[in-house]
Amino acid sequence: MDDIEQLIAMLARLPGLGPRSARRAALSLLRNPETRMLPLARLMEQAATTVQTCSSCGNLDVVNPCHICTDTHRDRSIICVVETVGDLWALERSSIHQGMYQVLGGTLSALAGLGPEDLNVVPLMHRIEAGEVKEVILALGATVEGATTAHWLQEKLSSTGVIVTRVAHGVPIGGALDVLDDGTLAAALMARKQL
Amino acid sequence: MDDIEQLIAMLARLPGLGPRSARRAALSLLRNPETRMLPLARLMEQAATTVQTCSSCGNLDVVNPCHICTDTHRDRSIICVVETVGDLWALERSSIHQGMYQVLGGTLSALAGLGPEDLNVVPLMHRIEAGEVKEVILALGATVEGATTAHWLQEKLSSTGVIVTRVAHGVPIGGALDVLDDGTLAAALMARKQL
Structure with a gap:
């Protein structure tokens, strides 16, 4: 060649x-x-x-700890858990989340042979033990692997006393109902809110 | 940044x-x-x-002249004129053309400010003058620029005695008629053949 x-x-x-x-x-x-x-x-x-992996949150940046972890204007009491750095970047572009992050680097997956030891959770536990974390938001994919990982993390965090939340599932903004899959429709219907 | x-x-x-x-x-x-x-x-x-530009045909290759120009099994009497190296590669993948090439490096375009002096035609004229070329196939895009360039080249080559042909325009193989533009339909209709 x-x-x-x-x-x-x-x-x-x-x-x-x-x-x-x-x-x-x-x-x-x-x-x-x-x-x-x-x-x-x-x-x-x-x-x-x-470019290095942030030893605190798992983000990729030219500095370690990354610019998010060292930003004093951000809320250190809320940690948003994501699967990949790409997910973190997507959330940062939306500028919605003003807290910190934890990049797992994947999800639990029997198929891919990924177990709890393959996920980057030790820094998260350290930060929780340090006592300043109040809420952990699970922003994982709405897939079987994402749900499995969310369930496992919820159990793991249950004894720590922090509030564990997950992002809502439902109809994407701008999306028409007739093109959505049954799972999304069911989730949107079940999570309906009174107006 | x-x-x-x-x-x-x-x-x-x-x-x-x-x-x-x-x-x-x-x-x-x-x-x-x-x-x-x-x-x-x-x-x-x-x-x-x-990787260099072949000084004979304008192709990109790790050798100069390129492996097509030095291939003794190819027909040196037919030169296929294309706009870009990408076009040459596309034709080579189809393995239909067994002759040589000339890459113009663009088309005549008033908009892009490209005149005859910007097109790589000198090596083509040299090869024709050397006497071994019998046919020049114009495989240019079916665009206004491609047609203008084809017309200009045809004039330029008219005095050399070589046969100048152009690729056929029509319905792409595997293509449905109802999705084609009017220009293609008109060209296909006008170039119809008796069965």
Whole structure:
């Protein structure tokens, strides 16, 4: 395999890129080696050293602890538990959550062979033991794995005295009912509120 | 802007990647610095030196002249003219064309400020002057720019004595008629063949 084919193959391995878009991306890079390919290559080499996993919450950042964990304006009494860094970024973009985070790095999954020891919960327990946490919000996916993980975490946290909540399930804002799956409809109906 | 945001911004500039997929790609790279990000970075730095534009046909390859131009099994009497290296690759994947290529590197476009001097046609004229070319196939896009470029090339080649052909326009194989635009339908109808 020559460098071009190898570049396409490596780009195609990125999520969101298929063989077709990987070829287009590779072409765009190869046609602009000085302005696109080399700057990106150098940035990636640099980021491989500068970007680290926050030892407190599990976020990815150029500083450790991350800028969220060291932000004195944030509410340290509320910790939002998410599966991935991508989930954390999504919540940060919405600017709704003003507290802290804990990135689990996955969910309990028998299929993927992930057990409790594979989830990043030790820093969460440490922070709870330190005494400043009042509420833990479980913002996990509405999947079987997410629900299993939420259940397990709820049990694990039950003795600590902190309030454990989970995000609501229901009809997405802007979403039509007729395109939703039965599970979402059932959840939305069961969690109905009096107006 | 820190390294993470910069990485996302640079990835988002690649064709086929939006801000959302760029974030996913960046996360995937950042989570696997040793196995994904650094190998890709090193490959891109390497490819920036190894991959060159073929001085004969304009293809991108790790050798110059490219492996197509040096392939003795190919028919040197037919040259297929394409707009971009991506078009050349698409034709090569189909394995239909057994002749040579000429990559113009674009089309005539008043809007983009591209004139005849911006198109890579000198090597084509040299090859025709050398006397071994019998046919030039214009495989340009069925766009206004593609048609303009085809017309200009046809004029330019008219005095050389080579046969100039262009690819057929019509209904794509596997395509339904009711989703096609009027232009394609008109072209397909006008180019109808007796059975």
